[in-house]
Amino acid sequence: MLVYEKNALTEEIEGLAKKHGTDRSALLPILQDLQKAHHAISDFAQQEVARVLDIHPVEVFSVISFYHFLRPETTGRNIVRLCKTIVCDLAGKEAVQKAIERELGIKFGETTKDKRITLEFTNCLGMCDQGPAMIVNERVYTKLDPETACEILRTIK
Amino acid sequence: MLATKIQETRREGSLLFRHLEPGAGIKKALELGRDNILFEVKESKLKGRGGAGFPTSTKWMLTAAAQNPVKYVVCNADEGEPGTFKDRVLLMDYPQLVFEGMAIGGFTVGAKQGILYLRGEYEYMLAGLEEHLAKMRKDKQLGNAILGVAGFDFDISIRLGSGAYVCGEETALIESLEGQRGEPRNRPPYPVNTGYMGCPTTVNNVETLATIPHILMNGGLWYAKHGTDKSTGSKLFSVSGDCALPGVYELPWGITVQELLDKVGAKRTKAVQIGGASGICVPKSQFDRKIAYEDIATGGSIMIFNEDRSMIHILKNFMEFFVEESCGQCTPCRIGNKRLLEGIEMIENNSYTFAYIRTLKELCKTMQLSSKCGLGQSSPNAFLSILENFKDEIFNTNGNGGANGK
Numbered sequence: 209m210l211v212y213e214k215n216a217l218t219e220e221i222e223g224l225a226k227k228h229g230t231d232r233s234a235l236l237p238i239l240q241d242l243q244k245a246h247h248a249i250s251d252f253a254q255q256e257v258a259r260v261l262d263i264h265p266v267e268v269f270s271v272i273s274f275y276h277f278l279r280p281e282t283t284g285r286n287i288v289r290l291c292k293t294i295v296c297d298l299a300g301k302e303a304v305q306k307a308i309e310r311e312l313g314i315k316f317g318e319t320t321k322d323k324r325i326t327l328e329f330t331n332c333l334g335m336c337d338q339g340p341a342m343i344v345n346e347r348v349y350t351k352l353d354p355e356t357a358c359e360i361l362r363t364i365k
Numbered sequence: 366m367l368a369t370k371i372q373e374t375r376r377e378g379s380l381l382f383r384h385l386e387p388g389a390g391i392k393k394a395l396e397l398g399r400d401n402i403l404f405e406v407k408e409s410k411l412k413g414r415g416g417a418g419f420p421t422s423t424k425w426m427l428t429a430a431a432q433n434p435v436k437y438v439v440c441n442a443d444e445g446e447p448g449t450f451k452d453r454v455l456l457m458d459y460p461q462l463v464f465e466g467m468a469i470g471g472f473t474v475g476a477k478q479g480i481l482y483l484r485g486e487y488e489y490m491l492a493g494l495e496e497h498l499a500k501m502r503k504d505k506q507l508g509n510a511i512l513g514v515a516g517f518d519f520d521i522s523i524r525l526g527s528g529a530y531v532c533g534e535e536t537a538l539i540e541s542l543e544g545q546r547g548e549p550r551n552r553p554p555y556p557v558n559t560g561y562m563g564c565p566t567t568v569n570n571v572e573t574l575a576t577i578p579h580i581l582m583n584g585g586l587w588y589a590k591h592g593t594d595k596s597t598g599s600k601l602f603s604v605s606g607d608c609a610l611p612g613v614y615e616l617p618w619g620i621t622v623q624e625l626l627d628k629v630g631a632k633r634t635k636a637v638q639i640g641g642a643s644g645i646c647v648p649k650s651q652f653d654r655k656i657a658y659e660d661i662a663t664g665g666s667i668m669i670f671n672e673d674r675s676m677i678h679i680l681k682n683f684m685e686f687f688v689e690e691s692c693g694q695c696t697p698c699r700i701g702n703k704r705l706l707e708g709i710e711m712i713e714n715n716s717y718t719f720a721y722i723r724t725l726k727e728l729c730k731t732m733q734l735s736s737k738c739g740l741g742q743s744s745p746n747a748f749l750s751i752l753e754n755f756k757d758e759i760f761n762t763n764g765n766g767g768a769n770g771k
Contacts, residue, residue: 295448332686
């Protein structure tokens with residue numbers, strides 16, 4: 209990481225601390241904002257968050273490692289989460305999964321080379337009446353079939 | 366297909382989905398006063414709709430009685446149980462009811478701050494909910510001096526989860542709000558005494574809070590007239606799986622499984638999983654059982670499986686879910702779920718012995734007894750009920766234990 213990048217990140221984290229406060233309870237909102245902006249929470253970011261909140265960096269890491277949506281490693285710009293819980297599974301998740309994997313040339317759990325898309329499974333999205341379902345970033349798509357799923361992924365940047 | 370318009374839910378019943386003027390619940394609450402609200406809620410015998418079924422009036426009374434100037438009302442919208450989506454419908458279409466319920470709760474227990482803990486997967490609702498909160502503040506239904514009554518201050522903030530099923534457990538939810546890992550706490554002390562930031566906190570399910578304004582408007586006795594003696598009122602059921610009309614239904618407690626199946630157009634049904642992954646699996650022979658706290662309790666998840674489905678496949682899916690979502694804090698849950706999943710894989714590969722299955726069933730008992738929170742205590746339910754009720758299918762099929770089809 210270059211020095212000016214580090215400085216920019218520090219500034220950003222201090223800005224987030226102004227927005228959410230410097231209590232321990234602000235940790236999760238700060239991390240969520242960072243995750244959204246950078247698609248990862250790097251080691252340096254973790255240290256800076258720990259510094260502004262006055263806690264040990266390992267505390268920050270322990271929180272990141274607990275929550276599925278927070279990541280220390282870089283993910284793609286878009287995260288595609290396909291529901292794998294039983295109702296969506298029975299509604300045809302596997303066909304959708306295989307079509308997406310063929311289309312993008314990667315498996316679930318991987319990221320495309322251009323960092324455009326990370327594929328992931330997730331547990332119940334609360335869309336069981338309209339499965340199979342997936343969320344792309346925070347947007348939900350339901351009643352997927354292999355073709356529409358691939359079409360949706362084609363259009364995201 | 367975009368899910369921005371989630372209207373394809375089917376509603377019935379006149380308790381929760383009846384018309385209510387915005388703000389009427391809060392106005393009524395102010396007329397009644399604290400003691401009368403508690404009385405009405407007690408009369409209604411309302412129990413927590415998240416699944417555990419703790420009496421709401423008791424929770425509120427304990428929080429109200431706690432000595433602390435700062436108290437909190439937390440709305441648990443971390444709806445993660447597989448097959449549950451009633452809170453999604455309530456928050457999308459009836460946010461007014463939920464927020465009014467929170468304000469009434471705040472007024473009753475003496476809290477000035479409400480927090481809605483929204484699961485990370487529902488982030489798409491955030492903008493709409495914030496907008497609704499802003500509107501309520503403008504209409505003086507939230508903020509300082511609500512409806513012009515000096516001293517009645519209450520405001521609601523929304524906090525997002527980050528994809529952890531266990532945060533639906535109330536103490537884990539509080540840990541998460543405090544910026545910690547979402548690991549359940551030892552109880553006691555209960556949140557009603559030592560909750561968020563060590564202050565008395567009442568944590569209620571979305572549906573519970575949405576019921577409150579209706580109970581106040583019509584009286585606790587009116588509500589208690591519906592449903593059964595021990596399970597009063599109605600319940601929102603999230604129906605999914607092999608049926609013609611999946612969706613959210615409001616039905617009175619005490620309905621039998623068969624009646625429900627007829628309503629949703631389910632044919633050739635083999636099994637119904639009631640209460641989500643942590644619930645129990647009901648075979649055809651028990652379809653006359655009642656859905657109520659005294660018989661089959663549920664947070665509302667109803668998953669229907671027809672005759673083509675392989676039960677071992679379903680069970681494996683549930684156990685994979687628990688292995689992934691166990692917070693790892695206590696040993697029976699962290700290791701136990703893994704062992705159960707391995708057992709299922711053995712059955713699939715036909716490499717099991719009945720002696721080992723028996724050992725696993727004993728392990729289930731241990732988990733139910735010794736796990737710290739509801740996750741580990743209830744995760745063996747599916748394992749036990751499916752192995753018991755479908756042993757013919759699972760053990761008597763030649764070859765791979767019926768794991769062929771889905």
